[in-house]
Amino acid sequence: MNEFLKHFQKQQAAMTRREITTQTECPYCSVQCTMNLHEEKSIMVSRYSVSANKEDPVTDGRLCVKGLNAHVHAVDEGRLKYPMIREKGKLMKVSWEAALEEIRIQLQTLQGKYGNDSIGVYGGGSLTNEECYVLGKFARIALQTKYIDYNGRFCMSAAAGASNLTFGIDRGLSNPLTEVPLAKCIILAGTNIAECQPTIMQYFRKARQEGCKIIVIDPRETATCSIADLHLKVKPGYDAALVNGMLKVILDEGYTDPDFLEKRTNGYAELVEHVNKVSLSEVSALTGVSPQQITEAARMYGQAETGMIFTARGVEQHASGVANVRNFLNLVLVTGKIGKPGCGYGAITGQANGQGGREHGQKADQLPGYRLIENPEHRAYIAKVWGVPEEELPRKGLSAYEMMEAIDRGEIKGLIILGSNPIVSNPNSHMVEKALKKLKFLLVIDLFESETARLANILLPGSAYLEDEGTMTQLEGRVLVRRALRPLPGKARLDWRILCDIASVLGKGQYFQYQSAEEIFNELRVASKGGKADYYGMTYSLLEQQHGMFWPCPEEGHPGTPRMFEHRFEHEDGRAQLTPIEHQNPKEVATRKYPYLLTTGRVLQHYLSGVQTRHTSELNSKYPEPLLEIHPDSAGEIGLVNGGHAKVSSKRGTIRLKVKFSQKIRPDTVFVAFHWGNDQCINRLTNPALDPTCKMPEFKVCAVQINPS
Ligand SMILES: Nc1nc2c(c(=O)[nH]1)N[C@H]1C(S)=C(S)[C@@H](COP(=O)(O)OP(=O)(O)OC[C@H]3O[C@@H](n4cnc5c(=O)[nH]c(N)nc54)[C@H](O)[C@@H]3O)O[C@H]1N2
Numbered sequence: 001m002n003e004f005l006k007h008f009q010k011q012q013a014a015m016t017r018r019e020i021t022t023q024t025e026c027p028y029c030s031v032q033c034t035m036n037l038h039e040e041k042s043i044m045v046s047r048y049s050v051s052a053n054k055e056d057p058v059t060d061g062r063l064c065v066k067g068l069n070a071h072v073h074a075v076d077e078g079r080l081k082y083p084m085i086r087e088k089g090k091l092m093k094v095s096w097e098a099a100l101e102e103i104r105i106q107l108q109t110l111q112g113k114y115g116n117d118s119i120g121v122y123g124g125g126s127l128t129n130e131e132c133y134v135l136g137k138f139a140r141i142a143l144q145t146k147y148i149d150y151n152g153r154f155c156m157s158a159a160a161g162a163s164n165l166t167f168g169i170d171r172g173l174s175n176p177l178t179e180v181p182l183a184k185c186i187i188l189a190g191t192n193i194a195e196c197q198p199t200i201m202q203y204f205r206k207a208r209q210e211g212c213k214i215i216v217i218d219p220r221e222t223a224t225c226s227i228a229d230l231h232l233k234v235k236p237g238y239d240a241a242l243v244n245g246m247l248k249v250i251l252d253e254g255y256t257d258p259d260f261l262e263k264r265t266n267g268y269a270e271l272v273e274h275v276n277k278v279s280l281s282e283v284s285a286l287t288g289v290s291p292q293q294i295t296e297a298a299r300m301y302g303q304a305e306t307g308m309i310f311t312a313r314g315v316e317q318h319a320s321g322v323a324n325v326r327n328f329l330n331l332v333l334v335t336g337k338i339g340k341p342g343c344g345y346g347a348i349t350g351q352a353n354g355q356g357g358r359e360h361g362q363k364a365d366q367l368p369g370y371r372l373i374e375n376p377e378h379r380a381y382i383a384k385v386w387g388v389p390e391e392e393l394p395r396k397g398l399s400a401y402e403m404m405e406a407i408d409r410g411e412i413k414g415l416i417i418l419g420s421n422p423i424v425s426n427p428n429s430h431m432v433e434k435a436l437k438k439l440k441f442l443l444v445i446d447l448f449e450s451e452t453a454r455l456a457n458i459l460l461p462g463s464a465y466l467e468d469e470g471t472m473t474q475l476e477g478r479v480l481v482r483r484a485l486r487p488l489p490g491k492a493r494l495d496w497r498i499l500c501d502i503a504s505v506l507g508k509g510q511y512f513q514y515q516s517a518e519e520i521f522n523e524l525r526v527a528s529k530g531g532k533a534d535y536y537g538m539t540y541s542l543l544e545q546q547h548g549m550f551w552p553c554p555e556e557g558h559p560g561t562p563r564m565f566e567h568r569f570e571h572e573d574g575r576a577q578l579t580p581i582e583h584q585n586p587k588e589v590a591t592r593k594y595p596y597l598l599t600t601g602r603v604l605q606h607y608l609s610g611v612q613t614r615h616t617s618e619l620n621s622k623y624p625e626p627l628l629e630i631h632p633d634s635a636g637e638i639g640l641v642n643g644g645h646a647k648v649s650s651k652r653g654t655i656r657l658k659v660k661f662s663q664k665i666r667p668d669t670v671f672v673a674f675h676w677g678n679d680q681c682i683n684r685l686t687n688p689a690l691d692p693t694c695k696m697p698e699f700k701v702c703a704v705q706i707n708p709s
Pocket residue numbers: 029030155189190191192193195196197217218219220222234235236237238239312313314315349350351354599600601602603604605606607608671700701
């Protein structure tokens with residue numbers, strides 16, 4: 001281009017340059033930090049940048065590195081922009097009409113031949129409440145299938161199961177984050193907040209400045225340990241045993257709250273009988289934590305005037321996940337540390353809408369508002385809201401991983417996936433890939449051609465957070481409304497609209513006549529009314545005015561419920577249920593053939609199956625591949641070199657990984673993050689043993705063999 005033309009273009013660009021700043025929420029973790037997106041638009045290109053919203057009352061104007069780069073994948077040119085159908089092995093661009101017609105033919109043919117339950121639906125926790133609600137309704141009304149579940153099964157289900165059994169209700173945090181600094185002792189068990197919810201670290205730092213003692217329970221000395229007064233380097237899979245030791249000290253040394261136990265709980269006598277049998281030295285041998293440290297931790301928490309316990313996936317992603325969490329809840333209850341300022345329990349939710357995603361009906365056994373699909377009254381209520389006879393609602397289906405097994409057995413023939421990448425995120429992912437390849441029909445609605453989308457017969461371009469209006473319920477139980485900022489790229493459509501379009505070609509359009517997300521929300525409010533997660537008293541305008549509202553919020557004018565359990569728990573008699581927890585070994589323990597314990601989790605720069613963050617060079621360049629974190633002593637015994645490679649094998653598979661020495665991990669344990677697919681997918685090794693109550697897989701411990709490679 002000659003100089004004149006260059007100059008001319010520059011002038012034109014300057015003349016048409018516009019700057020637009022709009023407010024949105026980060027699409028990644030459960031904190032849901034609000035942010036300002038700046039777009040500098042000229043005729044040639046748009047440039048984007050992000051800044052924190054100083055007015056955000058939760059984050060106080062903070063963003064982590066993922067948030068600062070969250071726009072990158074959403075505006076990426078590589079986004080899916082057109083519907084595609086696989087023809088002769090290749091995905092080919094087609095019109096929406098052609099795609100919807102093919103979907104109709106496939107679904108009706110399979111259901112005609114094999115019955116309604118031959119189709120499964122698989123959702124995710126990044127979707128808005130409105131989309132989760134429509135997805136559940138779509139499965140039950142448009143497809144009339146019992147098979148629907150979602151990725152939250154791998155995320156929140158153990159904590160949810162435990163809270164339901166102990167408290168009679170499940171909301172992530174029982175208290176708002178602003179109460180964290182009021183606690184005098186905090187236990188952070190299997191939660192790496194510094195890397196996974198970085199912008200809330202400030203609350204814990206503030207607590208510490210106010211004299212709070214912080215105990216971290218983790219097999220690794222994580223970044224979160226920077227605020228710990230005491231770190232219990234537990235062996236993976238032994239949290240319940242550790243808590244039994246702490247309960248023993250608390251009962252023996254008299255740190256219980258007898259008044260609270262008498263007035264507000266059931267089951268104390270049985271718990272005492274069980275704890276009396278616990279021996280600290282046995283607990284120490286099992287957990288690898290010394291009796292002195294167990295005693296110190298129990299005294300810190302037991303003697304503190306106020307206290308809070310937080311758990312996350314480290315404690316929960318086990319075949320004994322529900323029992324593990326219930327033991328932490330025993331600790332909360334025997335000391336009476338709940339329902340008061342600075343006293344409570346929190347399961348730190350993971351995904352952007354991990355909380356709301358588990359409330360409104362995309363779970364196999366659930367209807368909106370935490371209603372249960374097997375409860376006759378609940379069925380009757382929702383059938384009325386949806387305008388169908390109660391008998392037409394399907395019954396309870398299977399959990400996420402069990403659906404994969406049903407696909408493998410040939411019982412589910414077609415699957416619709418919205419907002420998840422199961423080949424990367426399911427345990428035993430070799431089997432999952434094999435199963436998905438057996439499907440007669442796989443429809444994926446995504447932003448990118450993920451590892452799972454690559455197997456689709458039909459791939460539809462869905463909506464990213466910048467385009468998609470709706471509500472999200474963040475980790476505190478606070479419902480926030482997120483407005484749409486940008487037009488959809490190419491021919492992409494809003495996720496909820498795609499579901500309505502499919503319902504319409506299936507002849508069920510009359511149940512899905514929504515013109516906006518707000519209209520769906522107004523139906524969701526009614527559907528949740530009287531349920532445990534009651535949103536009835538919320539409206540978009542109230543949510544906007546107040547920077548969100550905490551559920552339950554049962555009627556208009558109700559202020560919402562920031563602190564739960566002040567006067568009663570949600571079991572019928574208003575009491576919480578204590579329960580003795582016998583320690584169970586993990587399903588796989590170290591053996592001569594598989595001598596190390598593998599645990600898996602996250603790193604700061606990447607998000608879940610990595611589809612979004614691997615598309616973001618600023619993040620990907622800092623952590624471009626999975627690393628095998630191993631203690632140098634163990635590495636030395638195996639003959640590994642720092643920065644070299646190792647072959648890691650479990651009974652289910654083998655992958656090759658780069659080695660990273662770390663003094664911070666237990667010598668019997670190795671850690672690998674799960675953000676990568678194909679040959680770098682650690683889930684090829686993980687154990688699909690499921691918790692009997694909630695069906696959470698044992699992501700956090702399996703036995704492996706390690707060899708130099
Ligand atoms: N950067 C980043 N942030 C995220 C996400 C992400 O992918 N990346 N994902 C979001 C989602 S969906 C979720 S669910 C959350 C997860 O948040 P976390 O649960 O905090 O994350 P994890 O790394 O899975 O596990 C936490 C810790 O558990 C420890 N651990 C492993 N086994 C055990 C055990 O047996 N007992 C105990 N006590 N600890 C154990 C691990 O060493 C790890 O440090 O993070 C959310 N935030």
